[in-house]
Structures are given as C-alpha cells and as structure tokens.
Amino acid sequence: MRIIPDRLVALGFGKYVRSDKIVALLPIEEDRGSGRRTLVYVEGLAEPLVAGRTEGTIVRDMVGTESGAVELLRELQVQIAQVRPLLKSSIRSEAGLDLDRLAGRISDLTGEEGPAEGRPDASGRLL
Incomplete structure (x- = not known):
C-alpha cells in the first residue's frame, strides 16, 4: 500500500491530519467507547491523538479507495x-x-x- 501524500485524513470530531504525517495507528482496547477508537501517532507531536474512527477506516483514507x-x-x-x-x-x-x-x-x-x-x-x- 502506498500512502497518498498531502491528503487530509479525518480522525473524527473535527480533527484532521495529513496522511503522510501519520506514523502509527494503535487500536484502543481499554476505555474504548464513543469517540475513542484509535490512537494516532503523528510526526512532530509528543502525544498521540485520540480518533473516533477505527484504524482500518483511517488507513483506507490514507491510501485511498x-x-x-x-x-x-x-x-x-x-x-x-x-x-x-x-x-x-x-x-x-x-x-x-x-x-x-x-x-x-x-x-x-x-x-x-x-x-x-x-x-x-x-x-x-x-x-
């Protein structure tokens, strides 16, 4: 799979990140609930962002349908x-x-x- 550069990826709740800046995706297993599906590690940020979307959905947006x-x-x-x-x-x-x-x-x-x-x-x- 190839990541499409400069594509904005929706993380949910008004959060967007450039596809080529996402370093890692980690599904949240504990305390998972509405608005808490995936930890998104972004280049340049010390702490991961909490996404309201699953890692699979985020990856599909990163690489395109x-x-x-x-x-x-x-x-x-x-x-x-x-x-x-x-x-x-x-x-x-x-x-x-x-x-x-x-x-x-x-x-x-x-x-x-x-x-x-x-x-x-x-x-x-x-x-």
Whole structure:
C-alpha cells in the first residue's frame, strides 16, 4: 500500500491530519467507547491523538479507495507474466485476448513496470 501524500485524513470530531504525517495507528482496547477508537501517532507531536474512527477506516483514507484496485492490477500483472508465450499466443488467437497488451496497459495505469518476462517492448516484441 502506498500512502497518498498531502491528503487530509479525518480522525473524527473535527480533527484532521495529513496522511503522510501519520506514523502509527494503535487500536484502543481499554476505555474504548464513543469517540475513542484509535490512537494516532503523528510526526512532530509528543502525544498521540485520540480518533473516533477505527484504524482500518483511517488507513483506507490514507491510501485511498483506489489502492485495492491497484493491488489487484499488480497481482493480475504478475499472473500474466507467468503464462507461457505459447499459451498466450493460443489465448490471443482463440479468444482475442492479448495478455501482453493487457499487462502493458496495467503498467501504464499503475505507473510501474511489471515483470519484464512476457511484456512487449515499444515495438510490440516480447521481452
């Protein structure tokens, strides 16, 4: 997961912290109740802030809802890289699904290069 920098994260009750300044989240187990769900440790503050939201909800705000989709795309890209070229060719001709092109589009969307094996270069040749 990647934290989206400069995103304001609501802690509840009018408290907000920048996502990239949150250092740690600790669920409150004792004296937990309304408005007391999570201790939020923030860079530059000696004491943690008490948040009225759960740590999972705070993390989702830090990384954005799109993070799950990106993780799924990365997993798909890894799986595509494991398919042998002959099978990719067969899938392409039988089903019209170009796995190499799909892997390239995933790289474009995520901004990250996937596994090199089985990925086409700029000219369309497989690496």
